[in-house]
Amino acid sequence: MLKHRAIYDEEHEQFRETVRRFAATQIAPHFDRWEEAGIVDRSYWGKGGEAGLLCPQIPEEYGGVGGDFRFNTIVTEELFYAGFTGPGADFAVHSDVCAGYVLSVANEEQKQRWLPGMVSGDAVFAIAMTEPGTGSDLQGIRTRAVLDGDEYVISGQKTFISNGQHCDYVIVVTRTAVDAGSRGMTLIVVEADRPGFRRGRNLHKLGHLSADTSELFFDEVRVPVTNRLGAEGGAMGILMSELPQERLAIACQSLASAQKAFDITCTYVKERVAFGKPVGAQQNTRFKLADLKADLAVGWAFFDQCLAQHIKSELTGEAASIAKLWATEMHGRVVDQCLQFFGGYGFMREYEICRLFADARVQRIYGGTSEIMRELISRNL
Numbered sequence: 354m355l356k357h358r359a360i361y362d363e364e365h366e367q368f369r370e371t372v373r374r375f376a377a378t379q380i381a382p383h384f385d386r387w388e389e390a391g392i393v394d395r396s397y398w399g400k401g402g403e404a405g406l407l408c409p410q411i412p413e414e415y416g417g418v419g420g421d422f423r424f425n426t427i428v429t430e431e432l433f434y435a436g437f438t439g440p441g442a443d444f445a446v447h448s449d450v451c452a453g454y455v456l457s458v459a460n461e462e463q464k465q466r467w468l469p470g471m472v473s474g475d476a477v478f479a480i481a482m483t484e485p486g487t488g489s490d491l492q493g494i495r496t497r498a499v500l501d502g503d504e505y506v507i508s509g510q511k512t513f514i515s516n517g518q519h520c521d522y523v524i525v526v527t528r529t530a531v532d533a534g535s536r537g538m539t540l541i542v543v544e545a546d547r548p549g550f551r552r553g554r555n556l557h558k559l560g561h562l563s564a565d566t567s568e569l570f571f572d573e574v575r576v577p578v579t580n581r582l583g584a585e586g587g588a589m590g591i592l593m594s595e596l597p598q599e600r601l602a603i604a605c606q607s608l609a610s611a612q613k614a615f616d617i618t619c620t621y622v623k624e625r626v627a628f629g630k631p632v633g634a635q636q637n638t639r640f641k642l643a644d645l646k647a648d649l650a651v652g653w654a655f656f657d658q659c660l661a662q663h664i665k666s667e668l669t670g671e672a673a674s675i676a677k678l679w680a681t682e683m684h685g686r687v688v689d690q691c692l693q694f695f696g697g698y699g700f701m702r703e704y705e706i707c708r709l710f711a712d713a714r715v716q717r718i719y720g721g722t723s724e725i726m727r728e729l730i731s732r733n734l
């Protein structure tokens with residue numbers, strides 16, 4: 354169980370209990386089936402909304418509870434610590450990433466239109482930046498949006514899109530001016546029932562098996578200008594101000610998952626006997642676990658510092674990149690070492706550590722790779 358930390362107050366801890374109950378009653382009974390199917394049931398979204406787990410940071414006037422971002426991180430901590438990585442990632446993209454864009458840049462009419470459904474789970478959101486030809490280098494996107502009267506006509510292809518199968522709305526990063534580089538990119542919200550929009554297959558992944566991840570196709574999709582998020586040409590500026598929250602959320606996911614791997618390993622090494630004594634009694638085991646415990650303690654402390662800055666709107670892009678880089682790299686080290694202590698059992702799918710190991714790998718890739726985090730941090734040296 355995750356310990357209480359000073360960053361959270363009584364109200365957050367009560368909410369933590371709600372999330373724990375939700376995980377035990379609404380995810381645990383279905384989780385193996387969802388992992389097998391490669392997708393959660395659509396009803397999971399409505400249940401998450403009912404329980405108050407979706408977009409807890411949304412103000413009351415838009416149907417939310419008006420919490421701060423710490424309520425979002427409580428959801429993440431509990432779902433990832435419970436080992437429900439895929440379902441946790443589904444909610445994270447919707448609540449921590451997409452809702453952030455709508456809250457920060459949508460106009461009043463758009464907020465009234467989209468936010469209540471995001472809170473209830475009736476309107477599942479995805480965000481589509483990555484294309485087959487470009488991911489890290491966002492300026493290379495080729496999905497075009499051409500203005501025709503009071504509509505944009507969107508053509509192109511996206512890939513690796515989380516919630517791609519279940520989404521009702523997609524925030525699409527489009528190119529509206531061919532020769533304008535980063536100033537020629539625009540965010541447009543596309544409803545999934547528009548003619549010309551098509552979902553590709555649900556991609557087969559190494560981990561996060563129950564999180565649907567898809568290709569999306571746009572074939573001359575006509576969308577009213579009133580679906581544009583922010584100014585034309587403003588996408589890069591908006592992304593720069595929203596990506597830190599996504600990166601902080603990913604750091605949170607990694608810490609919670611790494612903590613889970615560490616905790617189940619401590620239990621296992623006390624029980625598993627080799628050469629007449631528990632594996633955990635070997636000095637090598639104790640010293641390696643001591644290192645991981647120190648890594649986790651320092652990681653949580655830095656995360657809490659960043660979270661405190663974020664709720665005061667003081668988190669810098671650099672600090673968020675450091676948090677993402679360090680927490681996700683640490684996560685990789687922790688699950689690798691922990692799996693080693695399980696020996697051959699660690700390689701078996703029925704052992705949780707095996708799934709935690711597989712699920713961990715994407716943390717260093719999505720939301721900006723470790724190399725891109727280093728690139729961003731090194732710009733301020």
Ligand SMILES: Cc1cc2nc3c(=O)[nH]c(=O)nc-3n(C[C@H](O)[C@H](O)[C@H](O)COP(=O)(O)OP(=O)(O)OC[C@H]3O[C@@H](n4cnc5c(N)ncnc54)[C@H](O)[C@@H]3O)c2cc1C
Nearest residue numbers: 480481482483487488489513514515718719720721722724
């Ligand atoms: C499970 C999953 C879910 C995802 N969900 C979404 C989503 O919801 N929406 C979305 O838009 N995208 C999503 N992505 C895409 C993800 O954000 C990209 O995969 C990621 O940004 C990397 O882009 P790429 O795959 O094109 O790799 P590339 O950009 O081709 O990079 C390949 C390698 O080159 C390295 N590299 C690239 N540029 C540099 C550089 N300048 N210096 C040093 N090294 C460099 C990279 O670090 C990487 O190691 C998801 C991906 C996965 C796997």
